[in-house]
Amino acid sequence: MAWNWQISGWPEFRYDAAALAPLEQRFLMSSGEVLGAVHHVNPTERDQFRIDLLSDEAMKTSAIEGEMLDRLSVQSSLRRHLGLEPDSYPHKPREQGVAEMMVDVYSTFAAALGHDTLFRWHDMLLSFDKRLEAVGAYRRHEDAMQIVSGRVDRPVVHFEAPPSEQVQAEMNRYVDWFNQSGPGGDAPLPALTRAGLSHLYFETIHPFEDGNGRLGRALAEKSLAQNIGQPSLIALAFTIERKRKDYYDQLERYQKTLDVTAWLVWFAEAVLEAQQITLNRVGFFIAKAHFYDRHRDQLNDRQAKVIARMFREGPDGFKGGLSAEKYISITGTSRATATRDLQDLVEIGALTRTGERRYTRYWLGLTASGG
Secondary structure: OOOHHHOOOOOOOEOOHHHHHHHHHHHHHHHHHHHHHHHOOOHHHHHHHHHHHHHHHHHHHHHOOOOOOOHHHHHHHHHHHOOOOOOOOOOOHHHHHHHHHHHHHHHOOOOOOOHHHHHHHHHHHHOOOOOOOOOOOOOOOOOOOEEEEEOOOOEEEEEEOOOHHHHHHHHHHHHHHHHHOOOOOOOOOOHHHHHHHHHHHHHHHOOOOOOHHHHHHHHHHHHHHHHHOOOOOOOHHHHHHHOHHHHHHHHHHOOOOOEOHHHHHHHHHHHHHHHHHHHHHHHHHHHHHHHHHHHHHHOOHHHHHHHHHHHHOOOOOOOOOEOHHHHHHHHOOOHHHHHHHHHHHHHOOOEEEEOOHHHOEEEEOOOOOOO
């Protein structure tokens, strides 16, 4: 079986532009909606919105690779790298590295891609990893670069990348293609088409010992940002992580062919879903600001602690809603006090209540308009 990079014509991917045209149109329209919605976030709250979004992306792009990070450490590192008021939470190496890379992707999106860009991101991401032979440089090992699963004695090879000796030439060609396919390049491509191709193309070369998935998604973000002229602020890694198995299946399937229309459609639909998630988050963030405008001075310390905890869960809230038991667990208060606190929150409209007796659950009282 031949991999795509072994097929005659590589790396000239084939696809049906007409199949992608309506998705490209939707992306441009939704990009305008996302950017317009973000401008409705209070300027003083906008930094926190960026931190929330970037930290989620940092967490999820690592989770796709099976790596779980400390959210508070990621957010603390993001604050420092964005030049915002620092907090005292400790900066851990993994969290600091991915945060630094996310900020670099965000702040330098307009710059042309170079090998130095990729080396810088790789160094940020993996400088702490002493196992790697090459950090901030393309792989050099002679062993085949394979994606493998299964038992040691009966491995299943999902993909094999070009040998290390070919990587520099492949990446020279990739970097040229990336820059030429951008706005202002000699062969500009539509936003979703370019981002989808850039990701698949990079993952096929797999130029680093480790970190290729995270760097490949960063390149897709850079590509999208260049096409719309500003950071895309979409929940791409968040969306892909929810489709993780399908994502890997898609990559495996389209690393065996140069006909990639279906891959580009799948990737485009993931981007459009990511845009919708971001729009929902902006609405939630605005609703949160209005909520505190209405209720900030009405909450006692216990209530304020629980409400803040509920907001940290995001738009979907606690799975199954807030119960009295969960309220007691968070505050350490008595059942009688919890009952009074919850009843008070319902009466002022801060929470809504569903169910009866032991099935009673509480939800944030957010207005549909956020107003």
